[in-house]
Amino acid sequence: MMSDLNQTVLYQYLLRLGDSSLTMGQRLAEWCGHGPYLEEDVALTNVSLDFIGHAQLFYQLAVALDDEHKTPDDLAFLRDAHEYRNPLITELPKGDFAYTTLKQYFIDVFNLNLFQGLKHSQLEPLAQVAKKALMEVKYHLKRSEAWVVRLALSTDEAKARIQKSLDDLWFYTPELFEVDDGMRTLVDAEVIPDYATIKSSWQERVEELLQKCELEPPESGWVATGGMEGEHSEHLGYLLAEMQFLPRAYPGCEW
Amino acid sequence: MVMNASENTLDVSTIERILSKVKDPEIPVISIRDLGILQNIVITGNLVTVEIIPTYSGCPAMYAIQADIKKALQMHQINEVEVKLVDDPIWSTEMITTRGRAAMQSYGIAPPLVAGEKNIRCPQCSSENTVRISEFGSTACKALYRCEDCLEPFDYFKCHA
Numbered sequence: 001m002m003s004d005l006n007q008t009v010l011y012q013y014l015l016r017l018g019d020s021s022l023t024m025g026q027r028l029a030e031w032c033g034h035g036p037y038l039e040e041d042v043a044l045t046n047v048s049l050d051f052i053g054h055a056q057l058f059y060q061l062a063v064a065l066d067d068e069h070k071t072p073d074d075l076a077f078l079r080d081a082h083e084y085r086n087p088l089i090t091e092l093p094k095g096d097f098a099y100t101t102l103k104q105y106f107i108d109v110f111n112l113n114l115f116q117g118l119k120h121s122q123l124e125p126l127a128q129v130a131k132k133a134l135m136e137v138k139y140h141l142k143r144s145e146a147w148v149v150r151l152a153l154s155t156d157e158a159k160a161r162i163q164k165s166l167d168d169l170w171f172y173t174p175e176l177f178e179v180d181d182g183m184r185t186l187v188d189a190e191v192i193p194d195y196a197t198i199k200s201s202w203q204e205r206v207e208e209l210l211q212k213c214e215l216e217p218p219e220s221g222w223v224a225t226g227g228m229e230g231e232h233s234e235h236l237g238y239l240l241a242e243m244q245f246l247p248r249a250y251p252g253c254e255w
Numbered sequence: 256m257v258m259n260a261s262e263n264t265l266d267v268s269t270i271e272r273i274l275s276k277v278k279d280p281e282i283p284v285i286s287i288r289d290l291g292i293l294q295n296i297v298i299t300g301n302l303v304t305v306e307i308i309p310t311y312s313g314c315p316a317m318y319a320i321q322a323d324i325k326k327a328l329q330m331h332q333i334n335e336v337e338v339k340l341v342d343d344p345i346w347s348t349e350m351i352t353t354r355g356r357a358a359m360q361s362y363g364i365a366p367p368l369v370a371g372e373k374n375i376r377c378p379q380c381s382s383e384n385t386v387r388i389s390e391f392g393s394t395a396c397k398a399l400y401r402c403e404d405c406l407e408p409f410d411y412f413k414c415h416a
Contacts, residue, residue, distance in 0.1 A: 039388055039389030049312075049314070050395065053312030054313075057312060135345070
């Protein structure tokens with residue numbers, strides 16, 4: 001059954017996983033030296049390292065599929081914005097601490113459900129990566145969830161900032177659950193889980209927390225989409241320009 | 256003069272003995288064996304293959320550990336070395352040996368809780384009256400705690416299982 005899989009479809013899907021992790025990791029790394037206090041600075045950058053580590057694992061699976069002898073670094077550093085497959089939410093500028101925290105929470109709940117599904121993948125190497133990543137995601141979620149509660153039920157300023165973050169981020173979340181024809185074949189082959197189930201679990205958990213935090217999602221707005229086709233916001237270009245500068249200016253250089 | 260490895264017979268226990276001196280770069284009192292990341296040693300002719308598993312996906316120390324393994328073996332004239340990062344089994348803190356836990360404790364890091372234990376003990380005064388300051392400490396594998404009795408802050412090696 002595995003050999004019948006369309007390798008291009010699988011490759012694109014692995015890029016989506018890797019690109020989502022890498023852009024999250026890069027945005028979190030921007031907090032280095034800018035955290036609200038020392039311990040939180042360390043926490044943000046440690047989570048960043050986990051995300052970059054996950055990206056590397058997904059890219060390794062991707063490069064194993066092609067015959068071009070590419071490395072995970074080639075995928076990270078030598079592709080342009082239109083070749084990235086992450087949803088727009090992960091490339092958005094880091095914003096303030098409330099914004100970073102709420103975005104982190106949305107992604108952590110999503111990853112928890114996604115990786116819980118992927119660990120049953122018929123594609124054994126993908127299942128193995130998901131199992132490993134899941135242990136880390138659970139810890140990330142514990143932290144981001146506690147922070148959302150702490151900010152939302154704190155001072156007026158903290159509450160206003162997290163409500164503003166919710167207003168700004170809410171319509172970027174539906175894109176997380178988008179599925180295209182290629183992905184449907186992966187669902188049918190039990191390589192990836194059903195995204196509708198992931199979506200309903202995500203909604204249930206998130207809505208419960210928002211209620212507990214007395215936060216109101218906005219009622220209408222522009223719904224983000226396009227990442228899966230390589231149509232990104234202008235922010236991704238700036239992110240890549242900074243992240244890719246060194247390997248592009250000094251090709252093949254090593255640490 | 257030290258003999259060339261090729262003139263010696265390589266055996267796993269020799270390699271193991273050498274590698275027992277390779278420590279975690281972040282916790283230089285615990286060996287990679289006691290940390291549970293050294294999984295397998297395979298000798299094929301003159302080639303020594305050392306299999307290790309990563310701790311956290313993003314652990315930057317893995318590169319240093321790979322280099323340290325090669326360096327340690329090279330010091331014994333064992334130059335044909337391959338260090339392989341394998342993904343099975345998945346590392347968990349349950350793989351840390353009793354000796355490793357004791358080394359951590361005496362170094363000032365509270366070892367991960369095991370089943371049945373409820374409270375994290377201060378590695379300085381053994382008090383169970385401790386509070387968490389941050390989910391992450393000086394490295395990805397640790398959280399930051401404070402003892403409410405002796406008032407010392409300390410690292411807790413997170414339970415990862």
